[in-house]
Amino acid sequence: MVAPDPQSHWIVLLDIEDFSLRPETAQATLHEELYHVVEFALGRAGLDFAACAVQDRGDGMLLLVPIGTSPTRLLRELMRGLEDALVEHRGKYNDEHRMRLRVGLHQGLVIRRGERWTGNAVNDLARLVDAGPVKQVLARAGRAHLVLVVSDEIHRSVVRGRYPGIDPAAYLPADFVTKHGEPRRGWVTVPGYPAPPGLPAEPGEPPSGRGAPGEAPGTGGYAGGVGGGADRGSPVPPPTLSARDVRDSQIAVGDGATAVGGDHLEVGGDYLRVDGDYVGGDKHVHHHPGPTAPAPRRTTSADGS
Structure with a gap:
């Protein structure tokens, strides 16, 4: 069977922190509440939830945003909407039901067969959201409700454009190496923080794809030591x-x-x-x-x- 032609989409991935560590009753509440949070945030960005393709991931959600959506509006307003909705959620629930999110934004080609999607852009975004350094930032940012990671492409084309409401100084690079030894870089920001905690202030060079001597390829270094995950991160340069x-x-x-x-x-x-x-x-x-x-x-x- 010939694969259908791919289409370019803005892709959003959301993952609830420590979802699997909660009691099943709390998981059920968080799963339902995530839909309310995302629907509210999309409304802030001028998007209808029903107009987006949604893939439920149990502890999170994958969204394909309609083609033609303004990337600057999506980045600016979706983050503001998520922050406001999570603040409201925090006011209604106890610590067991607290919702904190790792959110990723990327753009790329996606092949859709009904409700099934494939594409390297989706895979790359999943690696960014699950990267050790991104988990580390959220763990260090105790008063934060979410951490946002964008791909290097989004950072170059949108964040560095200095569009209204988007501050490039609030983003820092998060380097890591995948389990297959592939170097990756995302750019991280935390609403309410001048800079994401737990990341080096100086960007440095992207990872080379090799770990420490004697270390298996792809294990990375110490940047992703907090939060676990397959991608532990790249070595932090000596201070x-x-x-x-x-x-x-x-x-x-x-x-x-x-x-x-x-x-x-x-x-x-x-x-x-x-x-x-x-x-x-x-x-x-x-x-x-x-x-x-x-x-x-x-x-x-x-x-x-």
Whole structure:
């Protein structure tokens, strides 16, 4: 059988956080409430729910938005509508029924056979929404109701256009490597936050598709360590501490640290992240809260000596 010609669609994917961890009664409520939330949000974007092709995913929903929909209006108003509807939902239900969403937006070709859809664009969007770094952002953003991830293409064509109501500065890249070793990049924003928490402030280079030495292809690195999923994320680059940071924090560095550039200190080795005075892994960085703390075995001074 010859496949029908594909059509280009704006594709929206929504996934409820921790759905499978809820009691079955809570799952049933969340499943029903998701439809009310999405219908309200689509109305804010000037779209009729009945005009969209909808695929129920149990813990979420996949939408094909009608061809010809304004991408800027969709991105701006759909997110505002989802945020408002989730705030209202939060006011009606307890923590067991709290709904927080990972939402993805992409555009691409979709082959439709009745209620069945196929296409790389759908697969790519599912990978973005399920990526470890995206889950990590929502886990870190405790007061948020949703996190939005858009594809690199949407970021280039819509977000960076600086259209009214869309702030490019609120988006940060989330790099990860798929289980098949394919590097991917999405762009993440969290309504109510100036920038998504848990992501590096500097974009850096997209992932190369190779994990750490001895690691199986596609396992990625530490960026996606929170939230699980098949795509754990790409390695986070080592943080660079200024000489002033070293002096003010009284940081003593073990054998795994090297001074670079004279005025900066780069902490090497394996770690999850640097968050204040915490460094994971097997490199030893000790934080002393005041000048009276015991002297370490070797201290790196502000001038790198």
